[in-house]
Amino acid sequence: MPHRLPDLPFPTDALEPHMSSETLSLHHGKHHATYVEKLNALIEGTEFATSPLSEIVAKAHGGIFNNGAQAWNHAFFWNCLHPEGGGDPHQGALADAIAKDFGSAEALRNEFSTRLTTLFGSGWVWLAKDRDGNLGVESTSNAGNPITDGKMPILTCDMWEHAYYVDYRNRKKEYVESFWHLVNWNFVAANFEREAPYEP
Ligand SMILES: [Fe+2]
Known part of the structure; x- marks a missing residue:
């Protein structure tokens, strides 16, 4: 099951002025995309070929871990950000x-x-x-x-x-x-x- 690059949860210019469109385009479209591409090439024919990313992060080593964890980390990071974010955590x-x-x-x-x-x-x-x-x-x-x-x-x-x-x-x-x-x-x-x- 090949992994795919998830879409950013917001437009590339939505986090300006804190994070520029240029940064997001490169960071998501080049860096994050490359981790996903390399992961897909590395897992083919291995025990991780059909594993979800979180399982790869928990169990893999070497190149599969590095690219799988970077794929997970970036997908998680984008969701940690929001154009209307900031402030303190809400009550709860x-x-x-x-x-x-x-x-x-x-x-x-x-x-x-x-x-x-x-x-x-x-x-x-x-x-x-x-x-x-x-x-x-x-x-x-x-x-x-x-x-x-x-x-x-x-x-x-x-x-x-x-x-x-x-x-x-x-x-x-x-x-x-x-x-x-x-x-x-x-x-x-x-x-x-x-x-x-x-x-x-
Ligand atoms: Fe990064």
Whole structure:
């Protein structure tokens, strides 16, 4: 079952001025598309030929993991963003859990932002829920994803250079500030309620 590049959940210019149409066209149309293409070539004739992406993220290694996880991570990341995003999480189970595990939404944003600006090399920063239901912030290198450790991804931000260099050059802090204007808290809250990881 070949995987396909999912459409962006919004037009390429919908996140301006925080994320440009040029960035989204390249990031989705070239980078994300290439991960999907390479994955399809690599899984042919293997035990992962018919696996859903989340299973590839949980079980695969090497090139199949790298391209499969990048395909999953990007599909998830696009849904973490919304033209009318930003602000604080709405009242509910997620907001309660953030208050319990971080003290406040602001404290979560501060911890997440520090992880993003101090990440060395390419990777992702995650809000993830462990098996006991506790929330934590973690970073992963390259294609890494918390699913591999049995955790549930709740929110992510792409900290590969291709995510911000066109718009912000080396000004990582400005990219991170712009990310918080775009966070789709409805999607993030839905991820907190999931029984199984998001499936693109
Ligand atoms: Fe990316």
